[in-house]
Amino acid sequence: MTEKQTEAKKIYQQHRDRQRMALLAAAKKLFIEKGIQGTTLGDIAVEAGVTRVTVYQYFTNQSDIAWAILERIFESSKEVRHNALQLDGTGYERIAACLAGFLQSLIHDPGNFCFLAQFDSMYAGKQDVARLLEMTQRIFGGAPALVTEIIRKGIEDGSLRSNLNPALTAATIVNVALATGVRLTIHRKSVEIEYGHTIEQIFGEACQLLLQGIRTP
Amino acid sequence: MTEKQTEAKKIYQQHRDRQRMALLAAAKKLFIEKGIQGTTLGDIAVEAGVTRVTVYQYFTNQSDIAWAILERIFESSKEVRHNALQLDGTGYERIAACLAGFLQSLIHDPGNFCFLAQFDSMYAGKQDVARLLEMTQRIFGGAPALVTEIIRKGIEDGSLRSNLNPALTAATIVNVALATGVRLTIHRKSVEIEYGHTIEQIFGEACQLLLQGIRTP
Amino acid sequence: MTEKQTEAKKIYQQHRDRQRMALLAAAKKLFIEKGIQGTTLGDIAVEAGVTRVTVYQYFTNQSDIAWAILERIFESSKEVRHNALQLDGTGYERIAACLAGFLQSLIHDPGNFCFLAQFDSMYAGKQDVARLLEMTQRIFGGAPALVTEIIRKGIEDGSLRSNLNPALTAATIVNVALATGVRLTIHRKSVEIEYGHTIEQIFGEACQLLLQGIRTP
Amino acid sequence: MTEKQTEAKKIYQQHRDRQRMALLAAAKKLFIEKGIQGTTLGDIAVEAGVTRVTVYQYFTNQSDIAWAILERIFESSKEVRHNALQLDGTGYERIAACLAGFLQSLIHDPGNFCFLAQFDSMYAGKQDVARLLEMTQRIFGGAPALVTEIIRKGIEDGSLRSNLNPALTAATIVNVALATGVRLTIHRKSVEIEYGHTIEQIFGEACQLLLQGIRTP
DNA sequence: GATGAATGAGTTTTCATTCAT
DNA sequence: AATGAATGAAAACTCATTCAT
Numbered sequence: 076m077t078e079k080q081t082e083a084k085k086i087y088q089q090h091r092d093r094q095r096m097a098l099l100a101a102a103k104k105l106f107i108e109k110g111i112q113g114t115t116l117g118d119i120a121v122e123a124g125v126t127r128v129t130v131y132q133y134f135t136n137q138s139d140i141a142w143a144i145l146e147r148i149f150e151s152s153k154e155v156r157h158n159a160l161q162l163d164g165t166g167y168e169r170i171a172a173c174l175a176g177f178l179q180s181l182i183h184d185p186g187n188f189c190f191l192a193q194f195d196s197m198y199a200g201k202q203d204v205a206r207l208l209e210m211t212q213r214i215f216g217g218a219p220a221l222v223t224e225i226i227r228k229g230i231e232d233g234s235l236r237s238n239l240n241p242a243l244t245a246a247t248i249v250n251v252a253l254a255t256g257v258r259l260t261i262h263r264k265s266v267e268i269e270y271g272h273t274i275e276q277i278f279g280e281a282c283q284l285l286l287q288g289i290r291t292p
Numbered sequence: 293m294t295e296k297q298t299e300a301k302k303i304y305q306q307h308r309d310r311q312r313m314a315l316l317a318a319a320k321k322l323f324i325e326k327g328i329q330g331t332t333l334g335d336i337a338v339e340a341g342v343t344r345v346t347v348y349q350y351f352t353n354q355s356d357i358a359w360a361i362l363e364r365i366f367e368s369s370k371e372v373r374h375n376a377l378q379l380d381g382t383g384y385e386r387i388a389a390c391l392a393g394f395l396q397s398l399i400h401d402p403g404n405f406c407f408l409a410q411f412d413s414m415y416a417g418k419q420d421v422a423r424l425l426e427m428t429q430r431i432f433g434g435a436p437a438l439v440t441e442i443i444r445k446g447i448e449d450g451s452l453r454s455n456l457n458p459a460l461t462a463a464t465i466v467n468v469a470l471a472t473g474v475r476l477t478i479h480r481k482s483v484e485i486e487y488g489h490t491i492e493q494i495f496g497e498a499c500q501l502l503l504q505g506i507r508t509p
Numbered sequence: 510m511t512e513k514q515t516e517a518k519k520i521y522q523q524h525r526d527r528q529r530m531a532l533l534a535a536a537k538k539l540f541i542e543k544g545i546q547g548t549t550l551g552d553i554a555v556e557a558g559v560t561r562v563t564v565y566q567y568f569t570n571q572s573d574i575a576w577a578i579l580e581r582i583f584e585s586s587k588e589v590r591h592n593a594l595q596l597d598g599t600g601y602e603r604i605a606a607c608l609a610g611f612l613q614s615l616i617h618d619p620g621n622f623c624f625l626a627q628f629d630s631m632y633a634g635k636q637d638v639a640r641l642l643e644m645t646q647r648i649f650g651g652a653p654a655l656v657t658e659i660i661r662k663g664i665e666d667g668s669l670r671s672n673l674n675p676a677l678t679a680a681t682i683v684n685v686a687l688a689t690g691v692r693l694t695i696h697r698k699s700v701e702i703e704y705g706h707t708i709e710q711i712f713g714e715a716c717q718l719l720l721q722g723i724r725t726p
Numbered sequence: 727m728t729e730k731q732t733e734a735k736k737i738y739q740q741h742r743d744r745q746r747m748a749l750l751a752a753a754k755k756l757f758i759e760k761g762i763q764g765t766t767l768g769d770i771a772v773e774a775g776v777t778r779v780t781v782y783q784y785f786t787n788q789s790d791i792a793w794a795i796l797e798r799i800f801e802s803s804k805e806v807r808h809n810a811l812q813l814d815g816t817g818y819e820r821i822a823a824c825l826a827g828f829l830q831s832l833i834h835d836p837g838n839f840c841f842l843a844q845f846d847s848m849y850a851g852k853q854d855v856a857r858l859l860e861m862t863q864r865i866f867g868g869a870p871a872l873v874t875e876i877i878r879k880g881i882e883d884g885s886l887r888s889n890l891n892p893a894l895t896a897a898t899i900v901n902v903a904l905a906t907g908v909r910l911t912i913h914r915k916s917v918e919i920e921y922g923h924t925i926e927q928i929f930g931e932a933c934q935l936l937l938q939g940i941r942t943p
Numbered sequence: 944g945a946t947g948a949a950t951g952a953g954t955t956t957t958c959a960t961t962c963a964t
Numbered sequence: 965a966a967t968g969a970a971t972g973a974a975a976a977c978t979c980a981t982t983c984a985t
Contacts, residue, residue, distance in 0.1 A: 087964090087968065094969090110413055112329035115954060126971055131956075189416055195478050196413030199406055200325040204481040211486065236504075240497075246487035247497040250479075251472050258471035261412050264421040269428065270463035280457075280464040288501030292509050304944090311944095332979060343946055348981075521947065521985090528948090542851045546763035549975060560950055565977075623850055629912050630847030633840055634759040638915040645920060674931075680921035681931040684913075685906050692905030695846050698855040703862065704897035714891075714898040718939030721887075726943050738965090745965095766958060777967055782960075 095133050098123050099147065102140045107189040111141050111197045138197065142206070145194055148187050149214045155180060160221055166229015167290050170248065173222070174282040177252050181260065181278055188260035195257070222249060226289075235289050248285055255281050312350050315340050316364065319357045324406040328358050328414045355414065359423070362411055365404050366431045372397060377438055383446015384507050387465065390439070391499040394469045398477065398495055405477035412474070439466060443506070452506050465502055472498050529567050532557050533581065536574045541623040545575050545631045572631065576640070579628055582621050583648045589614060594655055600663015601724050604682065607656070608716040611686050615694065615712055622694035625687070656683060660723070669723050682719055689715050746784050749774050750798065753791045758840040762792050762848045789848065793857070796845055799838050800865045806831060811872055817880015818941050821899065824873070825933040828903050832911065832929055839911035846908070873900060877940070886940050899936055906932050 101122035105114040114137060120127040134140045159173040181188060198207065222245040229235035259266060259274035266274055318339035322331040331354060337344040351357045376390040398405060415424065439462040446452035476483060476491035483491055535556035539548040548571060554561040568574045593607040615622060632641065656679040663669035693700060693708035700708055752773035756765040765788060771778040785791045810824040832839060849858065873896040880886035910917060910925035917925055 084968095090969085107416070110329055110416065112327055116956095117954070127955085128957090128972085129970055132969075136955090192409070192416055193413045195475070196327055196410050199409055199478045200327065204485070207479075207482050208485060211482070242487060243489050243493060243497050244501075246483070246489055246494050247501060250475055250483065250494060251468060251498050251501075254471035254475035255468050258412070258467055258474065261416045262424075262467075265424050265428070266463065266467065268421070268425060270459060272460050272463055276460060277463050277467060280460050281468050284461075284464060284468075284502050284505030287505035288503070307944090333981095334979070344980080345947085345982090346945055349944065353980085518947095524948080544763055544847055544851060546761055547851075550977095551975070561975095562951080562977085562979095563949055566948070570976090626843070626850055627847045629909070630761055630844050633843055633912045634761065638919070641913075641916050642919060645916070676921060677923050677927060677931050678935075680917070680923055680928050681935060684909055684917065684928060685902060685932050685935075688905035688909035689902050692846070692901055692908065695850045696858075696901075699858050699862070700897065700901065702855070702859060704893060706894050706897055710894060711897050711901060714894050715902050718895075718898060718902075719935050721939035722935030722937070741965090767960095768958070778959080779961090779968085780966055783965065787959085 091133075094125075094129075098125075098130060098133055099140065099144055102137075103144050103186065103190055106137075106141065106144070106193050107186050111137055111193045141194055141197060142210075144190060146210060146214070148190065149210065152180065152187070153214055156215075160225060165232050165234035166225050166227075167234035167286070169225050170222075170229065170235075170289070171282075171286055174248075174252060174285070177256060178275065178278055178282065181256050182275060185260045185263075188257045191253070192257050192261050229289075233291060236291055239289060244289060248289075251281070251285060308350075311340075311342075311346075315342075315347060315350055316357065316361055319354075320361050320403065320407055323358065323361070323410050324403055328354055328410045358411055358414060359427075361407060363427060363431070365407065366427065368401075369397065369404070370431055373432075377442060382449050382451035383442050383444075384451035384503070386442050387439075387446065387452075387506070388499075388503055391465070391469060391502065394473060395492065395495055395499065398473050399492060402477045402480075405474045408470070409474050409478050446506075450508060453508055456506060461506060465506075468498070468502060525567075528559075528563075532559075532564060532567055533574065533578055536571075537578050537620065537624055540571075540575065540578070540627050541620050545571055545627045575628055575631060576644075578624060580644060580648070582624065583644065586614065586621070587648055590649075594659060599666050599668035600659050600661075601668035601720070603659050604656075604663065604669075604723070605716075605720055608682075608686060608719065611690060612709065612712055612716065615690050616709060619694045619697075622691045626691050626695050629691070663723075667725060670725055673723060678723060682723075685715070685719060742784075745774075745776075749776075749781060749784055750791065750795055753788075754795050754837065754841055757792065757795070757844050758837055762788055762844045792845055792848060793861075795841060797861060797865070799841065800861065803831065803838070804865055807866075811876060816883050816885035817876050817878075818885035818937070820876050821873075821880065821886075821940070822933075822937055825899075825903060825936070828907060829926065829929055829933065832907050833926060836911045836914075839908045842904070843908050843912050880940075884942060887942055890940060895940060899940075902932070902936060 098119060102114070102119045105118050105122055108114075109118070116130045116134075116137070117127045119140070120130045123130075134143070155176045156173060159176040160169060162169055162172050164172070223241045226235060226239060226241040226244050230237055230239060230241065255278060259278055263274050266277065270277065272280075315336060319331070319336045322335050322339055325331075326335070333347050333354065334344045336357070337347050340347075351360070372393045373390060376393040377386055379386055379389050381389070440458045443452060443456060443458040443461050447454055447456060447458065472495060476495055480491050483494065487494070489497075532553060536548065536553045539552050539556055542548075543552070550564045550568075550571070551561045553574070554564045557564075568577070589610045590607060593610040594603060596603055596606050598606070657675045660669060660673060660675040660678050664671055664673060664675065689712060693712055697708050700711065704711070706714075749770060753765065753770045756769050756773055759765075760769070767781050767788070768778045770791070771781050774781075785794070806827045807824060810827040811820055813820055813823050815823070874892045877886060877890060877892040877895050881888055881890060881892065906929060910929055914925050917928065921928070923931075
């Protein structure tokens with residue numbers, strides 16, 4: 076009896092998880108297309124093939140869903156970043172690998188960057204700094220410290236300029252890469268028309284300039 | 293009589309302009325606070341001290357207002373950029389001056405960057421590439437070409453690396469600066485807590501790295 | 510110009526007042542029929558011949574409307590009670606006149622009593638004691654004191670029992686009359702079937718017993 | 727085997743009864759607090775610690791539950807009334823005892839009176855006269871007739887005024903007592919503030935006046 | 944030109960109810 | 965019998981928009 080119930084509960088839980096994933100996927104797609112604020116719970120329900128009310132059994136509002144999506148993006152990006160940063164090689168090479176990983180995600184999953192733009196605009200006015208920091212901490216743990224550490228090692232091994240401030244440089248590289256990725260993804264079309272280069276080229280050039288800027292002359 | 297009418301018209305026109313400006317200012321404030329999609333015409337009307345219906349006499353919808361605000365931001369930034377680019381000096385120095393100008397606007401008018409983030413998210417899904425390009429062309433005219441030209445001159449005068457692709461580098465510098473400015477402004481608080489540096493420091497460092505990356509070793 | 514505007518505003522105000530009255534009348538009818546909680550703003554809108562949204566321009570919710578209706582009932586009852594209490598005659602005669610007035614309203618406007626029952630049930634759980642007291646004070650001012658005063662005079666003039674506690678007796682008479690009026694109105698049908706007397710007869714008998722109870726033997 | 731089954735059925739029935747009682751208790755509490763129409767099946771389920779759907783296994787809707795609660799109140803009041811009416815003594819004394827019993831229930835179980843107010847408001851608009859009469863008949867049987875009978879006896883034994891109409895007086899006393907009890911319970915706070923006497927005092931005074939009104943001078 | 948009134952369309956939200964387990 | 969999932973229906977509420985003044 077108890078076993079049967081446990082079994083039943085497990086099946087229910089699996090179902091719930093699947094539904095949740097489906098809803099998040101539908102929401103992400105629509106958020107990217109129409110913006111977070113421009114997407115209604117009804118839209119998401121239709122996209123996911125359930126009724127509006129069913130969505131309420133999983134999430135309370137758009138912002139809830141947006142944070143859940145952000146969490147998934149953070150988690151997926153964690154691996155990428157981690158792998159790149161834990162390679163062997165000089166500090167310079169490892170930073171280069173990390174930026175190259177960034178470029179790969181830009182190419183293969185531009186949706187994430189579009190979503191980040193939407194999330195930023197939603198997040199902008201609000202005072203959810205704490206929530207974001209908590210999530211960053213929880214998922215990335217000491218990741219920013221990791222980049223800082225690599226830069227420090229790069230200075231030691233002579234591959235990076237000795238007059239760099241490791242923490243400041245780390246903050247700069249991470250934010251420039253993220254910001255540039257987001258902006259180029261959103262403005263892909265107008266940028267490519269206006270400047271005559273693909274955004275991948277431009278992002279690559281940005282990485283080159285950054286690497287030039289930090290490596291030992 | 294005709295004079296009187298002309299006079300009346302002039303006063304009327306001034307009134308209309310003032311109202312329009314007041315509405316744009318109110319809208320910009322609210323767009324930054326609550327997002328473009330999250331701001332209703334009613335909000336704007338209240339903020340500007342008129343009734344909802346009056347707003348209709350000046351604008352058709354939020355997106356109209358947002359584009360008008362963008363136009364004003366473009367125009368104000370045009371001067372800044374122009375001044376910086378038309379200085380005397382080597383190519384390197386002029387690019388440096390341009391980035392310094394950027395940093396100044398980041399410090400003195402962060403609202404503009406917040407608004408850009410909001411605009412981007414609104415603009416993202418839409419197909420208004422043409423409208424944006426047209427506005428860029430109309431206001432900045434050959435400005436990107438201008439940056440390209442300065443880089444080309446910098447290569448000639450020996451202050452910039454000879455293996456730069458002028459157009460690509462121009463695109464990179466402009467987009468990185470803009471993107472980084474936007475991102476840092478939005479995430480000021482969490483970034484400063486997470487990385488322990490002010491966003492002005494980080495933006496300054498980003499400029500340094502870019503300049504290091506393009507100048508002759 | 511200013512005159513014209515004032516004129517226009519006056520007309521608008523008159524229109525608003527008429528609409529408000531119409532909505533209150535519609536609401537009262539429905540509240541009596543279906544209960545306050547059982548009546549939606551939509552029902553009221555339909556009954557009053559406007560759209561749901563228009564109702565929102567006048568009231569925020571049912572409870573708002575209910576209080577407004579109560580206020581009107583208080584005001585209309587104020588006159589009745591006042592007239593009865595300000596007659597000449599002995600204390601006993603004036604109390605009798607007051608109760609007779611009550612009976613008249615029971616006969617001519619049973620809706621008011623039905624509404625009071627509905628209002629009571631809505632009011633019951635809530636903590637709006639202050640609001641009710643404020644309204645009672647504002648409209649009736651010293652009316653309960655008035656009844657008390659009459660009883661006191663009745664004792665003096667010898668028409669009422671000398672061992673009455675004026676304040677307590679006043680409270681009793683007012684509440685018994687109101688309560689009995691409400692209950693009989695609601696349960697008219699079942700009471701008349703069960704007891705074989707009309708509710709007017711029963712209410713009249715109640716008044717008789719009260720009067721018997723207070724008058725000098 | 728059969729015995730075992732019988733035993734099981736008995737346990738099961740006990741469980742069902744307990745559940746039913748728990749649901750009724752939860753519902754009564756909520757009905758009093760938030761009104762019958764303002765209470766959802768979900769509220770009741772939560773209060774009783776079961777799921778919404780479980781409630782369906784016992785009742786069909788709120789109104790069903792409300793009638794069931796009314797039935798229980800009727801049954802509990804039947805005893806009280808019965809005991810009081812079957813005392814020895816003059817008609818006057820027995821009526822007095824009955825009213826005293828009423829006062830006791832007012833003091834010890836004010837919830838019942840609150841519920842009656844809620845029920846009345848729900849019942850008001852509906853045409854369930856028949857249902858109410860049927861229930862009254864079924865539970866109280868000839869109770870009103872009982873009061874009538876006592877009054878008749880009181881007239882005979884000289885303790886009550888000889889010019890009373892027994893049926894009418896019975897109806898009056900029962901309804902006044904019930905109505906006043908309900909009203910005072912609901913408006914306890916505002917009445918006590920407004921009149922400066924406790925509702926028990928006021929109810930007691932009402933009984934006194936009634937008794938004065940019917941007894942032989 | 945500015946405004947109050949009114950509305951239609953659309954969104955959020957709640958609830959009772961059914962179904963499968 | 966009890967429950968979680970899902971839903972249809974309806975209510976609450978918001979907003980952009982039109983019209984008459």
